[in-house]
Amino acid sequence: MDSCIFCAIIKGEAPSWKVYETEDAYAFLDIHPVSRYHTLVIPKKHYTNIFDIPEQELTAVLSTVKKIAKLYEQKLGIQDLQIISNSGAAAQQEVFHMHFHIIPRRVGDGQNIRRKAYPEWTADFDAMLEKI
Numbered sequence: 001m002d003s004c005i006f007c008a009i010i011k012g013e014a015p016s017w018k019v020y021e022t023e024d025a026y027a028f029l030d031i032h033p034v035s036r037y038h039t040l041v042i043p044k045k046h047y048t049n050i051f052d053i054p055e056q057e058l059t060a061v062l063s064t065v066k067k068i069a070k071l072y073e074q075k076l077g078i079q080d081l082q083i084i085s086n087s088g089a090a091a092q093q094e095v096f097h098m099h100f101h102i103i104p105r106r107v108g109d110g111q112n113i114r115r116k117a118y119p120e121w122t123a124d125f126d127a128m129l130e131k132i
Helices: 005-010 055-076 119-131
Strands: 018-021 025-029 039-043 081-084 100-104
Touching: 005 025, 005 039, 018 055, 025 055, 039 055, 055 081, 055 100
Parallel strands: none
Antiparallel strands: 018 025, 025 039, 039 100, 081 100
């Protein structure tokens, strides 16, 4: 994809700070970090999101996510991480190339993600399960 910044990074046409690379995946520091060592892991082939990435490619990307997490634990002592992937504009995906954020966390870092819960929806679980 010509307008995809992540594809440009893979091709070497845009700068990145590589952390790790495999045949199928590329990990690099996020240019808009929300914590130190905030890292993105992407497939080298362009897939928009979770809905179109083949399972084998997703497995390769997730394997790289795990390797980075272990690397940060072993080398940096990082014990707390958020691993996030957004799929679709309503889910706050901003770059439409499948990717995972690895975000090291610490108490008091100001990066609190809170979601509104709807416990009353549990009454709909049986009907919801019938639809799938």
